[in-house]
Amino acid sequence: MRDEYIKDAQKVIQDPNVLINVVSRRVKQLRRGSRPLVESLEKLSPEDIALREIIEGKISYEVTHA
Template identity: 50%
Template sequence: MRTEEIVAKALEKTGDDRYLLSNLVFSRVKQLSAGAKPLVDMDLRQNKLSDIAMREIAEGKVSIERIDERNI
């Protein structure tokens, strides 16, 4: 999937709220950098954490309700 498509899907998941999307990505990147396992099949060594977070949001695996859970 192309980057533009991933971002468009992620925006749909946040109700086209770019501010909310950026906060979700930031929060998820913090979790990933602290050792959380990716919820999508992407290698941490070959992909940027922000790309992984965006993909997780686009696929509906991370949402505002789940971001507060520490065990994602």
């Protein structure tokens, strides 16, 4: 994963645990065939795609408290 993507994504989702969960869930979706919500001229890993989607506001999340 690219450091600059991680830093930018942390500005959107400050809680590191939530960020990890959102990225890992999205990576699973991408690996199962979901289409990326961002375009890139270069080949990105599923992790980098997920981070870019967070940075660009393409993914929303909700924290639920049990």
